[in-house]
Amino acid sequence: MRAAVVTFPGSNCDRDMAMALEAVTGKPAIRLWHADAELPDGLDFIALPGGFSYGDYLRSGAMAAKSPIMREVAAAAARGVPVLGVCNGFQVLTEAGLLPGALLRNAGQTFICRTVALTVENSQSLFSARYEAGATIRIPIAHHDGNYYADAGTLDRLEGEGRVVFRYAEGCNGSARDIAGILNPAGNVLGMMPHPERAIEAAHGGTDGRALFESALGALASA
Amino acid sequence: MKVRVFVSLKPGVLDPQGRAVHHALEGLGFAGVEDVRVGRLIELDVAEGTDDAALDAMCQKLLANTVIENYRIEKV
Numbered sequence: 001m002r003a004a005v006v007t008f009p010g011s012n013c014d015r016d017m018a019m020a021l022e023a024v025t026g027k028p029a030i031r032l033w034h035a036d037a038e039l040p041d042g043l044d045f046i047a048l049p050g051g052f053s054y055g056d057y058l059r060s061g062a063m064a065a066k067s068p069i070m071r072e073v074a075a076a077a078a079r080g081v082p083v084l085g086v087c088n089g090f091q092v093l094t095e096a097g098l099l100p101g102a103l104l105r106n107a108g109q110t111f112i113c114r115t116v117a118l119t120v121e122n123s124q125s126l127f128s129a130r131y132e133a134g135a136t137i138r139i140p141i142a143h144h145d146g147n148y149y150a151d152a153g154t155l156d157r158l159e160g161e162g163r164v165v166f167r168y169a170e171g172c173n174g175s176a177r178d179i180a181g182i183l184n185p186a187g188n189v190l191g192m193m194p195h196p197e198r199a200i201e202a203a204h205g206g207t208d209g210r211a212l213f214e215s216a217l218g219a220l221a222s223a
Numbered sequence: 224m225k226v227r228v229f230v231s232l233k234p235g236v237l238d239p240q241g242r243a244v245h246h247a248l249e250g251l252g253f254a255g256v257e258d259v260r261v262g263r264l265i266e267l268d269v270a271e272g273t274d275d276a277a278l279d280a281m282c283q284k285l286l287a288n289t290v291i292e293n294y295r296i297e298k299v
Contacts (some may be wrong), residue, residue, distance in 0.1 A: 145257040
């Protein structure tokens with residue numbers, strides 16, 4: 001079981017993500033750097049953390065999406081390696097073309113930092129199998145550009161294919177159809193604005209994020 | 224060769240920044256402003272003879288996100 005976290009210049013949730021992976025796998029997470037041109041062999045899971053990669057220059061996630069390591073992450077994703085992008089990681093995945101749509105400035109123009117209720121829309125996915133279908137979970141958000149946008153045809157396709165995994169259960173950032181997290185067509189890449197890695201231990205104020213990591217890593221943890 | 228790339232949100236894509244600027248203009252007493260959209264101007268200094276295809280590729284690959292933005296290239 002080899003789970004890795006990528007750090008970009010300006011990432012600030014990479015350590016939280018590494019701790020969450022370690023809490024669930026029992027092994028320290030492998031730490032990767034944006035300039036790495038190769039991935040270690042045999043990675044089972046890659047996480048792109050939250051933060052402000054490259055200072056959000058040009059667009060959130062735009063520069064990170066073109067960094068050397070993202071070519072390798074895209075190749076790994078194409079091979080079926082699970083990839084999780086949280087917050088800025090979600091923005092990077094959309095900018096890299098690994099997920100459809102884009103994350104616009106929040107409709108209310110403000111940075112939002114609070115814990116929100118999410119509905120688990122798809123409990124069959126690699127990342128959500130340990131949630132109950134339709135469950136309401138509470139996960140922190142902290143973002144300025146989390147307003148999910150895609151054209152109507154793309155939104156319909158996401159909904160029809162069960163690729164909307166999480167939806168805001170309350171008005172939040174103006175996201176189209178209240179979408180909080182989506183999958184790629186193959187189901188091995190998940191992008192989401194809320195921070196499951198900040199809801200792992202009771203001391204975090206909630207543990208609803210833990211099942212996401214247990215879903216994705218649980219089957220591999222004993223390997 | 225100087226090149227300017229104008230990047231703007233596509234029509235129909237919500238522009239909260241433009242809306243805020245619009246409200247601020249109204250607050251300053253400027254009447255008759257129908258709408259405000261905020262975009263981005265990127266100035267490039269490129270080698271003479273850089274062809275249009277290369278400039279277009281720069282916009283497609285990095286300077287604009289064509290999911291949400293349009294771009295216009297202007298040689299100065």
